[in-house]
Amino acid sequence: MNSFIDFISFKDPNVIYVVLGMVFINSSSVLIGTFAYLRKRSLIGDAVAHSLLPGLCLGYILAGEKDITYLFLGAFVTGWLSTYLVDYIVNKTKVKQDAAIGIVLSGFFFFFVVLLTYIQKNAAGNQGGLDHFLFGQAAAINKQEVMLFAIVCIAILLSIMIFYRWLISVSFNMDFAASMGLPVKAIEFLITSLTVLAIATGIQALGVILTAALVITPAAAARFWTHNLRWMLVLAVSISVISGIGGAYVSYIKSGMPTGPWVVLFLSLITLMSFSFSTRKGILAxxxxxxxxxxxxxxxxxxxxxxxxxxxxxxxxxxxxxxxxxxxxxxxxxxxxxxxxxxxxxxxxxxxxxxxxxxxxxxxxxxxxxxxxxxxxxxxxxxxxxxxxxxxxxxxxxxxxxxxxxxxxxxxxxxxxxxxxxxxxxx
Amino acid sequence: MNDFWIILTASLVAINSALLGSFLVLRKMSMIGDAISHAVLPGIVVAYYFSEDKASIFLLLGATLTGVLTSLIIDFLSKKAKIQGDASIGITYTLLFAVGMIMISGWMQGNVDIDLDCVLYGDIALVNMDKVIVDGNLYVGPRAFYIEFLGFAIIGFCLWIGFKGFKLLSFNEDYARSLGIATGRWHYFLMGLVSLTTVVSFEVVGAVLVVGFLIIPAATAQLMTDKLKPMLLYACGFGILAVIIGYFTAVYFDVSITGSMVSVSTLIFLAITVLKRRKRQTKALLKSSTDLRG
CATH class of the missing domain: 1.10.10.10 (Winged helix-like DNA-binding domain superfamily/Winged helix DNA-binding domain)
Incomplete structure (x- = not known):
């Protein structure tokens, strides 16, 4: 019980950063993930997460050090390229979306593995902890990173608030949006860019593989409780933030326990309860x-x-x-x-x-x-x-x-x- | 000799994956393969915890069962809980992977013999460390090769006896069901084989590499032909080609061998995509010009 009081009173300043980091990261990913879920494109997030990695490496090679601007720019370019490639393969060949995602995902990921070994062998000194992005390091979030996550989160929130109507029409019915004369291409560009931003923050905390959970799981859980998009967004963000703090707490009381997997575990538990007990579409009901x-x-x-x-x-x-x-x-x-x-x-x-x-x-x-x-x-x-x-x-x-x-x-x-x-x- | 064994072992991984991957790609279930390859982690950890040996039969069984369990959970989520198909895949494998990671950090704190990097990325350059030596001095190849070969034998045999079933399942599931074939059983049989491939390969090339070999050569083959048997052959061919080119590229640039193999595989896919498009465009152009003349 003492440790719980220590945790919620932020006795350890690191706890503040981790909790705040979790709040911003999870909110960003969930806001994007809800729209992705509605567009039935949940796994795109997975492909984007994997494809950010070679971008980080390229940024590192270009800058010659772990410069956050270069890393971010590199990640942004490859992340963006990956969604473009998936769409290209689906539209221009007979390969279906699932295989296209799989190809892009593993292709980019192993390009990253190649680059990483190249950096390890050729670059002087350390490779700047690039491999931390594989499994994430939620417990090591520092002040600067929290600031960055906050900026990204606010940017995503503002974009969604400003373009809410457009985003809804594109998410629910693309053809309708196009026939209304909405700039569908520009909106898609916006969605893709926001997705890349959100996932770029997500992989720092949870790593490449588990970030998909942040994008997909809360949206799926929230969907059981409401049909209203606003409520769904609010609910999904709450579910995700609660799980994030839960994960931070477990790794705080038990040293050696990784934060990310516990966050995912809490998320899945809430989803399980949602589909079991939801009064609306739950299995029990x-x-x-x-x-x-x-x-x-x-x-x-x-x-x-x-x-x-x-x-x-x-x-x-x-x-x-x-x-x-x-x-x-x-x-x-x-x-x-x-x-x-x-x-x-x-x-x-x-x-x-x-x-x-x-x-x-x-x-x-x-x-x-x-x-x-x-x-x-x-x-x-x-x-x-x-x-x-x-x-x-x-x-x-x-x-x-x-x-x-x-x-x-x-x-x-x-x-x-x-x-x-x-x-x-x-x- | 080292090169030879590495290429041979990796080629077997490529063949095993390409054979099963073709069915996954045809059934639009590529991402289930991806999910299984991540989700076998807890199975590997549990089996390893009890048997303390990476090559035991427990490991094979435990992880294969986890793979089947994964596809059961995915089906449950999408059919009973009515969660979208791809979302249920994402939820399932992230959960199982997280459970695996927690198990590793919880149970295996003192025991670093099984670490995440190894499970996920493997290291094919180390294949030759673990040798099979007969009569004290006759070296007959690395152990990984024989494990892969066993996998190949099992998969080959299952595909050979069940070819018709898998074929029907891939092209027209409803028709198969109307013929009275238990499609569910075939589905889980295929999933079991996919997880078996992942498990026998995870030590050699890492679990994630299998995904690359499952999907990419099969999708490339799909671009080349409409028939199943040629597609299987093409898929194996592209897989082996990627292994050979990838290996020598990796040696030349001194980078990760497995990484290079999948990267080459992706490049082959992109090259074929572009070539096929170019060919179609030329054909269309020729046709329109003769039409004009005619």
Whole structure:
């Protein structure tokens, strides 16, 4: 607990730099990543990250030392070149986007490996820690770097705020944007440049391989909670910053633990929780919904079968007979355990009552079973009268739709067909 | 003799990767190959932790299973959680790679024998350090060569018996399914082979190099032909060509051998792209000029 208090009170000045660095780096990458996610181009970030490396080396060779301007310029050029190359390969050859990304990514990366060995063998002195970019060094962020990250982050934020409308239209529908007369090429240039900038900061902290997580994962997690782009941006940035600080904390309390991988681990954990528990599109939510639907369909089918049983005995006016579960099975083939479960549930809901293994409908149940049979037959009539479907095909369609017809549609069908009560014919 | 063994071993890596890579490229799954090659890291670490030997059968099994697990997670994310395809690839491999890195720094603090650089980039120049010596003095080649050869035998055999299945899977998955072929099983079989290639190669050339050899020669071959068998041959050919040119370039400039091989491979791809375009343009030009005359 003490270490936690030390951490949040920034007792160690290094902690401030690391945390601030994480905030700026993660925000930059996420802002870009969200747009990349919407454009279904998440892995471009991976290619850019790998291609920055030879640029750094070239900058180093040109400057002869680790001059940050040269490094940045070199990285900017190769990073930019990589997205151009991916687009060129996809547009001009039959090679698909995934392979194009793979080619550019590994091509640039191994060009970097060649350059790195060249520098190691030919340049005087140290190679300026160029290989730190491979795995990142989040724990070693210093004051100057934090300033640089802050400038990049603010630049990205401002560009997004200024060009927000343009970015949205290009992200969601490129053709639409072009037809509106927007300067699509210029916007793409802007997006590419911002991407290169954001990833250039990202690889300093997380390294080449894990930077992709900063770009992709928060956007994917945020997508589960909202459809609104503004909220998605805010949420993704929060998720990423929290994970960043979490990673910094772990490496602070346990020396030797790398920051980057822990950041990625936290990010993935939040994503896992998002897709499990999101009320909107989460796996749990959709599973529960599917289960509820299945139960509803089962219940309605049982009630319908009971009605049909009465109809066979010409007693559909009263629906007063009691019947055994085996008699329901004669009308309609249910899975036996499913049927018993359904009957139990219906009893609990007050639609049927049980008396010595004999089931009969309550007043509520009679109403409900009439409703569902009526919907079924109204739809059959509708298909017969308004479409060209044959009599032996209308049942299947009605069997599906009866469970989801709303009272409004029921009323419309009534007016359309001029039918009241329950039609006699069953197909 | 050193040169010979290095080129031979690297050529086997290139052939193994090119054969499987062609199927990945045709199925538009190149990046899954990339993901697997990164994601086997935790598998390698775990297997190495328990067996303390880089060449054990545990290592092979552990890492191959991790590769299959990777493709299972990717499928789960994209099909069940409905995350975009490429995003689910990115999420999966960064997570597994991060887990691997944490394992290395957590467990292996005192044990620097397995380090990230080695796993990722390998060092083919050191291939000859680990020799297979029969009868005390008869040198029959580096161990890595035999590991690669074993890999080649397994992959060759699997492709030979399953050629039809893989072919159908690559060109028309829906049709294959309608014929009653269990496409899912073939898919994971292919993924298992891809991770096997990565694992047998990681020590020789590093896991990441495999990606270059998986995708680039196969994509180059795709530019040359529309038929599967010639494509496989072309892919192997381009792979071996890159290995040979890359090796001598690297020796001449005294730079990383593996790096040089993939760089050369990329240059071959770009050269073929440009040549093919030029050829098409000339053809179009010729056609239009004869049209004019006619």
């Amino acid at each position: 959709s599973y529960l919904k599917a289960r509820k639907n299945k139960a509803k369909i089962l219940h309605e089918n049982i009630l319908k079968a009971i009605y049909q049983h009465h109809e066979q005995l010409e007693a559909e006016g009263e629906l007063d007979y009691s019947l055994m579960s085996s008699e329901i099975l004669k009308i309609r083939l249910f899975d036996t355990t499913e049927l018993l479960k359904g009957l139990r549930n219906l009893k609990r809901k007050g639609f049927i009552r049980e008396d010595n293994k004999m089931f009969s409908l309550t007043a509520e149940g009679k109403k409900e079973s009439r409703r569902i049979v009526r919907l079924h037959r109204l739809w059959e009539q509708y298909l017969l009268k308004r479409t060209t479907i044959d009599t032996d095909h209308v049942h299947a369609g009605a069997e599906v739709i009866e469970h989801i017809l709303s009272p409004e549609i029921e009323r419309e069908l009534e007016i359309e067909l001029g039918i009241e009560g329950i039609p006699k014919e069953d197909y």
